[in-house]
Amino acid sequence: MRPARSVLLVAALLLLGLVLTPATAQSAPTTSRTPTTPSAPTAPTAAASPVASNGQLKVCxxxxxxxxxxxxxxRGxxxxxxxxxxxxxxxxxxxALATDWKADVLRVSMxxxxxxxxxxxxxxxDLVHAAIEQATARGMYVIVDWHMLDPGDPHHNLARAKTFFSEIAQRHRDKNNLLYEIANEPSGVSWSRIKSYAEQLIPVIRAKDPDTPILVGTRAWSSLGVSEGANESEVVANPVNAANIMYTFHFYAYSHRDEYLQTLSRAADRIPVFVTEFGTQNYAGEGANDFAMAQRYLDLLAAKKISWVNWNFSDDHRSGAVFKQGTCAGNGPWAGTSPLKPAGVWIRDRVRTPDDF
Structure with a gap:
């Protein structure tokens, strides 16, 4: 997501039995029935979890x-x-995400x-380590999101990425529930430049962890190039020289219409694609929801077995944040529909019962 950029840094992050204990935060940049208020669910049993049922994922x-x-x-x-x-x-x-929403995956956006x-x-x-452990305890898959955004050239952060992913891969290499997203939304650079970054970073990860799938960002804010006048053909013709990888695609339904949808459909027949971020609003994650267009995307994703993650699990004031403002500061309630904005109600339904729509 391409956000505005005026924020105040969170002052303190305390670990008191939570992944990340509630702290005061200001509105951050963007990159959304009848209310119910059930009691907070408990973590799922290992036997019932997505990871227990499906184990180590791989690209085939x-x-x-x-x-x-x-x-x-x-779906998550x-x-x-x-x-x-x-x-x-x-x-x-x-x-709540694991049991009430019945999500398969949490994307940890750093x-x-x-x-x-x-x-x-x-x-x-350390915050990422903690989030990985908490999601793992609940039987969910975890996408470790290297959320590079501005500057849009991933090479700007290559040395940092090597340091970070080396440690993450070393510590969590024996887990079977991770995916590594190594470049959130490259922009303003060629596909060959992004490919070069991936081909320098992936061997560093593979030296520590040979099995975890790796997700590679695509040109123009992970639009497969569409937002900068290109399309999937550049990736199809010149794929990253590595195995067990997928290419990411991001969309925001109000802004990204048929050209994006058709590009995604064509690409998915030629290369492995994972939608690691989408919203029902405009590309800034705000404004009106276009649930009809978003459903067209989800129908395509279901038909082609393309995995997806929605933006975002917070109480930001924008319509793309699923919780109403104040939910996080009040530490819930988290389950049911009462704490959710309209986009939250809509996406929770699709995470819970994807085949019913």
Whole structure:
């Protein structure tokens, strides 16, 4: 997501049995029935969890497959930037995501600039470690999102990425529930430049962790080039020289119409694609929801077994944040529809019962 950029850094992050204990945060940049208020759910049992059922994922052909080699679609949510909205990622909120929402996957969004990783690599790496452990305890898959955004050239952060992913891969290499997203939304650079970055970083990760799928950002804010006048053909003709990888696609339904949808459809027949971020609003994650267009995308994703993650699991004031303002500061309630904005109600339904729509 391409955000506005005026924020105040979260003052303190305390670990008190939560992933990231509630703290005061200001509105952050963007990159959304009848109310119910059930009691907070408990974490799922291992036998019932997505990871227990599907095990180590791998890329097979153009699909993401489970340990039995069957094409498998992950559905879940992305956190907002940990530097602003760590207070939305708690034991209670993750219990709700795993059991009430029945999500398969949590994307842990760690910004690099914008008061993120580069300001304190140790602290932010530890926040990611903590989030991985909490999601793992609930039987969910975890996307470790290297949320580079501005500058748009991933090479700007290559040395940092090598340091970060080396540690993450070393510590979590024995887990079977991770995916590494190595470049959130490259922009203003050629596909060959992004490919070069991936081909320098992937061997560093593979030296520590040979099995975890790796997700590679595509040109023009992970639009497969569409937002800068290109399309999927450049990736199809010149893929990254690595195995067990997928290419990311991001869309915001109000802004990204048929050209984007058709590009995604064509690409998915030629290369492995994972939608690691989408919203029902405009590309800034704000404004009116276009649920009809978003449903067209989800129908395509279901038909082609393309995994997806929605932006975002926070109480930011924008319509793309699923929780109403104040939910995170009040530590819930998290479950049911009462704490959710319209986009939250809509996406929760699709995470819970994807085949009913």
């Amino acid at each position: 052909g153009t699909k993401l497959c489970n340990q039995q080699g069957k094409a498998f679609q992950l 949510m992305s956190t907002h930037g940990l530097q602003w909205y760590s207070q939305c990622v708690t034991s209670g909120s993750l219990n 910004y690099i600039q914008e008061d993120g990783y580069e300001t304190d690599p140790r602290r932010f790496t």
